Ligand SMILES: Nc1nc2c(c(=O)[nH]1)N[C@H]1C(S)=C(S)[C@@H](COP(=O)(O)OP(=O)(O)OC[C@H]3O[C@@H](n4cnc5c(N)ncnc54)[C@H](O)[C@@H]3O)O[C@H]1N2
């Protein structure tokens with residue numbers, strides 16, 4: 001098996017995926033999905049000048065010099081509620097009772113809060129402050145002017161964006177369909193969590209791990225199954241699960257052991273391999289194949305290796321299906337521990353970042369066996385030990401790719 005460099009393998013896998021055609025969904029269904037359109041403000045917010053307070057709309061000049069001792073007395077000629085239009089415009093000496101969010105009457109240019117007024121008799125108001133023009137008025141477009149570019153394709157939709165879209169009058173938004181993902185864990189030694197297991201048996205943990213990672217990547221998990229290392233059982237599970245999903249992720253049986261037959265069985269079913277083995281640690285045995293219209297990602301069984309291989313192949317593929325690629329922040333950091341590695345490989349070592357007193361940024365890398373996955377709890381990213389070099393000493397500077405604050409960019413075909 002000749003191993004592809006990580007970047008070449010990723011490109012081969014991703015180039016084969018076409019983003020799905022966009023569809024319009026009700027706003028709440030779009031939460032967590034990726035926008036498939038740019039959004040330009042279709043109206044101004046607010047749409048016309050409105051009052052920011054409950055009180056009186058006035059002509060500012062009518063309040064000039066007013067205070068508690070010498071209030072200006074105005075005639076109240078109208079009442080305006082939010083969502084209603086004023087019935088008339090203001091003339092000198094007049095005021096309109098007005099409430100928060102209500103449109104300003106013609107002729108008025110300021111609001112007096114009701115706390116600064118006294119009502120001496122019905123139809124009259126005493127204004128006890130002097131207000132400048134514009135006071136407590138929200139002008140047209142104060143929040144947003146019509147025509148302003150607002151959101152761009154590829155952004156992940158959150159609650160605030162949905163609120164703004166609704167403010168613009170949108171009930172639906174354009175997103176991509178969710179890729180349906182089926183997960184198959186293989187291995188005779190596996191026992192489902194919740195049942196008793198003997199010491200030589202292994203609790204099956206990849207189904208939940210992979211399903212959760214798939215969901216984090218926006219996918220819809222439609223099946224999670226466990227299968228024995230039996231050719232007939234595996235073949236029929238592969239065929240069946242692939243037929244109901246855009247992406248099938250398998251774990252285990254990916255390497256060269258006697259019972260590692262997932263790749264061979266896929267080939268026998270007619271799958272064509274885009275990737276088969278990558279110069280990546282952990283995750284070396286990862287493969288990506290096409291079986292009919294389904295993309296199959298074959299992950300190694302070791303949970304630590306499965307996590308990294310998922311992150312490097314399944315996640316970008318699921319995102320691309322949804323029309324986006326992910327750009328992660330990279331920072332330079334010093335390794336807090338040395339590593340010897342295979343020179344031709346990329347090593348991805350999960351860890352956390354620490355800024356020391358002298359301002360230098362260090363990557364705390366943890367012990368990382370392919371079978372371990374404890375190191376991924378709380379990891380902030382991974383240190384990237386690139387190919388072309390075998391030895392890294394404590395204090396050497398490398399790229400640290402952060403998991404938080406990703407940027408999602410629209411796929412350009
Ligand atoms: N002679 C060689 N042996 C191995 C090589 C190699 O190149 N030559 N590659 C090694 C590498 S790298 C990896 S990674 C592993 C992965 O191999 P498999 O994908 O075939 O994984 P399995 O053998 O099925 O399982 C490995 C390990 O992980 C445990 N496991 C598997 N599935 C689950 C699950 N669903 N939940 C929890 N744990 C699981 C399994 O019990 C094993 O301990 O191969 C190396 N070998």
Ligand code: MOO
Pocket residue numbers: 280281282283284285300302304305370371
């Ligand atoms: O993928 Mo294996 O995890 O390289 O050790």
